[in-house]
Amino acid sequence: DAGVIQSPRHEVTEMGQEVTLRCKPISGHDYLFWYRQTMMRGLELLIYFNNNVPIDDSGMPEDRFSAKMPNASFSTLKIQPSEPRDSAVYFCASSLGPSSGEQFFGPGTRLTVL
């Protein structure tokens, strides 16, 4: 298996622009997670899905952030409009769920908002 795939790997944009991050989870994994990592705050859970349904979005910082999972093999995290404080590395992870517990992370998308 190719593992969790994220695109793009790097994104540089200007404040106010819309940003869309993409994730393809490992086939057969029922859970998908979006995280944000910064030096100050560490690795923060933004939202997670079970069988394509959002379960907990309490970590989404504000209404500018939205996430969708239209099918089992694809998810997006959108920021509109983007702000400089959104600059971070965004990770997508997938897992089989409580039976396994292990989360498999993608390589991340490094977002820079100027």
Next chain:
Amino acid sequence: TQLLEQSPQFLSIQEGENLTVYCNSSSVFSSLQWYRQEPGEGPVLLVTVVTGGEVKKLKRLTFQFGDARKDSSLHITAAQPGDTGLYLCAGANQAGTALIFGKGTTLSVSS
């Protein structure tokens, strides 16, 4: 709110030295995981501990889960440059479906 505190935040040692990294919380976790992250990559699972007092060994790495399941430690014996990275502990929520991560310990081992 469940929080995990890791210490030290940064650790720089020479090859061959021993070290211990700590992960503490005021909350009880059903299980606790340790991940290692290298620059430019996502975290990778090292171990999961479930039972209070549990000790697991992975080559030169020894992981311990506190008796009350609120804390954990990672001990590395005879550290090598290949051990360099960010070590993260993560506690599972009650349902076991999501993880809460500590901020991590950045380890640098020089030869």
